Amino acid sequence: MTTKQKILKExxxxxxxxxxxxxxxxxxxAAVGMKAPSLYKHYKSKKDIFNAxxxxxxxxxxxxxxxxxxNGNDAGEDVSVFAAVSEDTLVQMGMKLFQFFLHDxxxxxxxxxxxMEQFHDHDLSHLYSxxxxxxxxxxxxxxxxxxxxxxxxxxxxxxxxxxHFYAPIYMLLTVCDRQPERxxxxxxxxxxxxxxxxxxxxxxxxxxxxxxxxxxx
Amino acid sequence: MTTKQKILKExxxxxxxxxxxxxxxxxxxAAVGMKAPSLYKHYKSKKDIFNAxxxxxxxxxxxxxxxxxxNGNDAGEDVSVFAAVSEDTLVQMGMKLFQFFLHDxxxxxxxxxxxMEQFHDHDLSHLYSxxxxxxxxxxxxxxxxxxxxxxxxxxxxxxxxxxHFYAPIYMLLTVCDRQPERxxxxxxxxxxxxxxxxxxxxxxxxxxxxxxxxxxx
DNA sequence: GTCTATAAGAAGATAGAC
DNA sequence: GTCTATCTTCTTATAGAC
Numbered sequence: 001m002t003t004k005q006k007i008l009k010e011x012x013x014x015x016x017x018x019x020x021x022x023x024x025x026x027x028x029x030a031a032v033g034m035k036a037p038s039l040y041k042h043y044k045s046k047k048d049i050f051n052a053x054x055x056x057x058x059x060x061x062x063x064x065x066x067x068x069x070x071n072g073n074d075a076g077e078d079v080s081v082f083a084a085v086s087e088d089t090l091v092q093m094g095m096k097l098f099q100f101f102l103h104d105x106x107x108x109x110x111x112x113x114x115x116m117e118q119f120h121d122h123d124l125s126h127l128y129s130x131x132x133x134x135x136x137x138x139x140x141x142x143x144x145x146x147x148x149x150x151x152x153x154x155x156x157x158x159x160x161x162x163x164h165f166y167a168p169i170y171m172l173l174t175v176c177d178r179q180p181e182r183x184x185x186x187x188x189x190x191x192x193x194x195x196x197x198x199x200x201x202x203x204x205x206x207x208x209x210x211x212x213x214x215x216x217x
Numbered sequence: 218m219t220t221k222q223k224i225l226k227e228x229x230x231x232x233x234x235x236x237x238x239x240x241x242x243x244x245x246x247a248a249v250g251m252k253a254p255s256l257y258k259h260y261k262s263k264k265d266i267f268n269a270x271x272x273x274x275x276x277x278x279x280x281x282x283x284x285x286x287x288n289g290n291d292a293g294e295d296v297s298v299f300a301a302v303s304e305d306t307l308v309q310m311g312m313k314l315f316q317f318f319l320h321d322x323x324x325x326x327x328x329x330x331x332x333m334e335q336f337h338d339h340d341l342s343h344l345y346s347x348x349x350x351x352x353x354x355x356x357x358x359x360x361x362x363x364x365x366x367x368x369x370x371x372x373x374x375x376x377x378x379x380x381h382f383y384a385p386i387y388m389l390l391t392v393c394d395r396q397p398e399r400x401x402x403x404x405x406x407x408x409x410x411x412x413x414x415x416x417x418x419x420x421x422x423x424x425x426x427x428x429x430x431x432x433x434x
Numbered sequence: 435g436t437c438t439a440t441a442a443g444a445a446g447a448t449a450g451a452c
Numbered sequence: 453g454t455c456t457a458t459c460t461t462c463t464t465a466t467a468g469a470c
Binding site: 017018019021022112115116118119120125126128129133154156157160161163164167168170171174175177178179182189192193196197199200201 | 233234235236238239329332333335336337342343345346350371373374377378380381384385387388391392394395396399406409410413414416417418
């Protein structure tokens with residue numbers, strides 16, 4: 001890891017804990033193991049460090065979503081082929097989403113930093129919404145579009161179904177960001193959330209049987 | 218409005234726009250229409266102003282939730298008496314919750330300020346979770362407990378039902394906090410969310426008819 | 435209670451030796 | 453590339469006149 005990278009890493013850690021304005025150039029230098037003036041051989045200003053973090057994290061994000069989209073679409077097609085998805089699969093899908101977002105070191109710190117800096121300019125607002133709201137919703141909606149085609153769920157709007165699936169996960173994620181001690185509670189809630197989600201959205205046996213009865217009479 | 222109150226009001230506005238550390242005592246003074254040193258006749262430090270905002274907003278919050286709890290419980294009992302609640306009532310409930318949270322001037326600014334400062338200490342973390350997550354969830358859960366007793370909804374856990382109802386509203390609220398231009402889009406989504414929420418949770422006509430058929434045969 | 439003047443120190447950034 | 457020394461500006465806060 002180059003010195004430039006190490007500076008970004010330590011700066012991100014500090015920014016995610018205290019916010020941009022509460023971190024001083026000397027703090028970053030100390031975390032890297034040098035004095036403040038040395039930083040200026042690598043970055044021309046404090047703001048420059050912040051911008052470099054944005055650029056680096058946006059590259060990471062693009063790589064990860066590219067991977068996820070490949071896996072995701074495969075998964076989507078799989079369940080479409082099977083024309084069914086078990087409750088357990090849904091639970092695993094939600095839990096994995098939550099755990100990755102929460103525990104990936106860079107993702108987690110970057111999200112906390114963006115949470116604190118999101119109101120400072122239009123680009124940061126847009127970036128936050130894209131990464132934590134719009135892209136996940138769009139990803140989930142594409143999955144549910146596949147699942148709905150399978151016919152095991154009620155005929156509803158996939159984008160609203162995605163909202164119902166993702167919003168509780170997002171909300172509990174923000175809870176754990178500020179209160180990490182509530183992770184177990186959050187995981188328990190997510191499991192119950194997805195089981196109930198599955199229960200209310202799935203065409204149930206009685207209903208199917210009922211339609212069969214009608215069809216035959 | 219006393220000078221002390223005016224200082225708090227302007228400080229809250231500035232803190233909610235730029236965050237505590239990015240606002241200087243001189244900025245607050247200028248907003249009030251005085252010079253920085255004059256502020257120190259009313260508050261002994263910048264931090265003291267911040268703390269006074271917390272105290273004042275917590276008092277407001279207690280009053281408002283006390284009112285809401287009274288109205289809320291009345292509403293809850295009403296629907297329980299009628300043993301039914303229309304889709305429209307649910308939509309109105311969600312829309313009102315959203316619009317109040319979003320447009321109440323003090324509530325809105327305070328939420329943005331807390332969003333930026335929530336990681337700075339344990340008390341602020343707790344306060345944010347209480348006001349924007351735990352209390353609203355608990356309030357909605359008590360309403361759904363009433364509604365479930367009415368028998369028009371499927372037999373599910375009211376706290377998870379509250380999560381499904383509130384989480385999308387909360388998430389869209391944070392979107393509008395950072396991108397106010399998306400309010401119409403958010404309102405549209407909330408309406409669709411609640412209609413679909415009503416559709417999937419309500420014991421539907423076919424299902425009822427089906428059970429009738431079975432009961433008779 | 436508000437002001438001008440100013441102290442006291444913090445924080446970002448640069449100069450120049452090594 | 454890193455350091456010490458230093459500059460400049462900003463920021464909180466106080467002193468004391470009015």
